[in-house]
Amino acid sequence: MFTDPDGREYLVCGPNGNDGKCTTVSDEEFWKERKALEKTGNVYTGSRDFFETGQILNADGGVVATYANISIDSQAGQAIFAIRGAVDPIPMATAQFFGISAVLGTGGGFVLHYAVAATLAPTVTTLGLRAAPAVGAASQFGPGIIEKAVNYVTSNPAKVAHIFDKAQHNLGPLVSKLGGQENTVRAVLNGLNGKLPSAGTFETTVRVAGESVVVRGSVVGGVPKIGTMFIK
């Protein structure tokens, strides 16, 4: 049994959860990898919130790793989490999936206790992620713009209804696979990154989690705005 005394915050395991080959990585390291890999078509299905859990999907939609945020080391983060009054940050079934044996510790911060085998993979990228081809992906839209574009859709109920409530858009299975509408929008936007005009309308097909998604929209004021998206 280990705790998390040294600032490591993410537990990364194989596709089937804690298979005895999990590794822990720092928050900083995890997010650096995440941002780089999302730009190349990989998808992280977690909520991006405290104690998120999720899968890492390659560009073809295959699950190559799973992960769980297992501690909040910063004082500010702990305070925010405490204010929310959260008691059970990871559902029991998910905790079992990752081999997490107890939920909360105190004193050294909010810490999850977990069992990790001796064989540790050194980084997330050793777990078999295959990047989709990047076409100037790193430079067109930064993370801030992508989040703005995600928010443009998710904060607009009419837009959400238009995109996700139409059965003929065939997005249901993709949304399930990616763990929600917001994740789907984000994955599509990351897939679009590097493929859009600097301004004006577009129609582009992107591969997301193994599906070809047709996206129509417009780049307005440097922000990619999705008008619709569907799987034919």
Next chain:
Amino acid sequence: MSWQQELESLETAKRWRDAVTVLQKSIALYPDDVELYVHAIYLLLNLLLEEDYSAFKLEHDNLAALLKEYFDDSYEKFNGNACYLFFVGYFSGLAEWYFGQEDLSLSHQMLKKAKEIEPDNPLYQWAYKFVIGDEEARQLCKQIASNMALMSWLESKGSPGQYLTAVIKSSCGF
């Protein structure tokens, strides 16, 4: 055959090129028909967002220009008409760039004005509250969905009304 019957028939058959031709002819004949403009705006927006218009030898930029032209003309004529503000305010928020807008301000203003003109109309109340994410929209949509007169009125507006009927039902969880 009325323009509405003709358009509905062409929409059902997905004869988009003919539908656009009928729109153009009808608007030339009936330039003060608010329902015709609402229908035209919905049809063109639906084509641009959802349909394979190029398979019908229709070009994106021509359709977009026509939509913008009809919006500009109709907004000038009908910006005090609650029904127009309700429909077109909602549709313009789906892809505001086709309406010459950079954000959703005008869409929201139009919907707000519709509910101010007819404060007792639950449809207009719902539309504004729904787009701004007001929780009260959930209650209103249930009230609307169970009101046969309102639902029939929406359905009677052809494809624009049917689109909003579907949104109301799905936002109520039906």
